[in-house]
Amino acid sequence: MSRSFVRLILVGSLWVHALVCGAGEPSVEDFLETQQKVQSVLPQVLDSTIGVGSGGTGVIVSENGLVLTAAHVSGEPGRRISCVMPDGKRVRARTLGRFDHADAGMVQLEGEGPWPFSPLGSRKSVNAGDWCFALGHPGGFDKDRGAVLRVGKVIYARSDTIRTDCELLRGDSGGPLFNINGEVIGINSRIGDPLDDNYHAPIDAFHKMWDPLLAGEDLPNTRDRSERGDLGVDVETHDQGVVVTRVRENTVAVDAGILVDDVILSVDGYSIDDSADYRWAIGKNIAGASVKIQYLRGESTSELTVELGKAPRRGRWRGRGF
Amino acid sequence: MFSSTKSFILKAFFIALFLSVPSSGNAADTGYLDRSERVNGWNTRSVFEPLYEKHRDSVVEILEDGHQIALGTVVSEDGYIVTKASEFGMALEVRDAKNKVYVPEFISVDRDNDLALLKIKADGMQAVQWSGDATPSMGQWMISPHEDETQVRVGVVSAVQRAIPKKPGALGVQLMNAADFLSLNSFKDFNEFRLLVEQKKRPLDQFLAEFMSPDDLDPGQAAEENQDSPGERILDLLNRTMFRRSLFNGELLEGVQLSEPTERLMAKEASLEGGDRFQYRSVLNLMVLEDAFPELIIPRLKGGLITGVRPDSGAEKAGVLPEDVVVSVNGISVMTSSDIIQIVRQHGPGEKLNLKIHRGEQELVKTVTLGYFDTAFPEQDVNIELSGDISERRTGYQEVIQHEIPIPPKAMGGPLMDLEGKVVGVNIARYNRVTTFALPAALVRASIEKLK
Known part of the structure; x- marks a missing residue:
């Protein structure tokens, strides 16, 4: 009796273990394949990784010299700065727009192209567990050393940030994060204390703000809670998009007729990929501002314009109990 | 059963x-x-454990007073071991993979390459297998033992193979020109200062009036109220009048040419805090004063005044104190703090300098072992500040392989292996929170031949 019970548990646990193996158990071959892919794209991506301003990094993404970098590296739009090519040659450049919320910035090289460049990753192509690699000039540009490589994995990807275990240093800021095919999927932004606490501005943020960034716009950040506008709904990120999970009483959402299970598609034309997107798109407005919300209910897409209310005052205790 | x-x-x-x-x-x-x-998560790195296990016996612990200070790499069956030289004194032990402890014979040290060769009395040790002389390429996966050498870590070669030049050394002190700080304090009292100015046929009140607004306090009255030392009184006066009127407003004094652009001085002043800011301001005041009165001769002292000594620095260990005045370095007499800095920068970390010091009436000689600037002043380099443990010696190598395997300083001396288990180098310095340097195999092998 007891013996068969133990046997049952053993079989059961082995079955679970088999499932894990099926889900991609790491292997030396996996590492070697990654190495082969990284090394095959390395010469090209190294050519396009440049020093930006005083002590930052950037990556050229077009033949005519458009550079992606971090907003905190490019700084104010319209500044004149200097960039350093991998061979040490200095090139004048002008800062374009910045998007502080995601730490995304653009710079335009001046002078004759064509410039060596790296291709961009497509929208919504980054997933947790993907191999990736980062380049940058930690501690500043050093011609003898060149750009420094870090190979790692995506820990998670959100609309406003990608976290990886590619270990970054000061000076890596603005440098590119690539997928295994050598496409730019992020821009090095900031680190925390643990070695796997490395954050990158996601390429999706650039894609979505491409035109305003190119036009040199300084995109707004979310406002202080005291003046921030609010719709009055709670949302969660699901597979189908950003879903309304609660409509709070006495809010503009009630009057506007927003219902639980509505999927928020866009706010003022800015497409909403996850709850971080939603929080920014609403939170950058002051209370009283009018916003246009596109949403999906069942099969049909509708649009409404709503005047935002005031954000509720923060409760005394928030967060999850556990 | x-x-x-x-x-x-x-x-x-x-x-x-x-x-x-x-x-x-x-x-x-x-x-x-x-x-x-994650890349160095236990499940991922476990794929390298069988490979590392085969070579585990080639890695030993280097102990000093029973504590691990580094790893060692076994290079011959009869017990020759290489390790990082800069980490230890002489009282050493070696613990092998089977936990057997040996007292090694100390063969020799190659200071240039930071390598030491030890020998233990043991036969049948497992020597590492060296790779060929091919340079490992950027992006190639490597493994190395962690500080706990039963564990293995993985990372790629992260930059091109190259030399790491020696960094200039640092005393670990903050300095200013003794003259700049002490000359104002060298007036016996405020009246002496007034007299000196008035002898030059420029009444002090008239001089100050040029820079004062009617709101400012009457300087004479302020001086009488203030019972501080004459120098401080003068500084106080100048702070409240000239300095504010000139530098704070961002305008040059009329008819006064500063030797440095005002903007730069202001930016510098704004970047300082507390005592540093006060000192810097007093220097600026002196410059303004001298520029306004070229005929005013202010007594000058020679040498560098120590205004701060960094904890754990060579200067602290040698017993240098704040307010000491350095008058000569290695027998070369110095007039200003930049004279001192110039001499120090010609020497590397680990080198010793003799400082002749005036402390009150005493004259002392202190021998200071130089350290790294970024260790003494970590706030100057965020990459060092955030790094936690890094190696004591980490520059001055003729050729290194740079990699990103996350291993602490106590894992230096261990082997850097490719995924075939061949040793491509010996880890020699943890440089910052991400970077480790390894000496290439060819260099290590050549050094061993010399040392034997």
């Missing part, structure tokens, strides 16, 4: 359960990569 079978089965169950834990953090399910599945 039954109970032992049962315990075996239970054990198997626990192991299986343990292995199955990562499934809950599987990336595809939750969009979050579990810690164990």
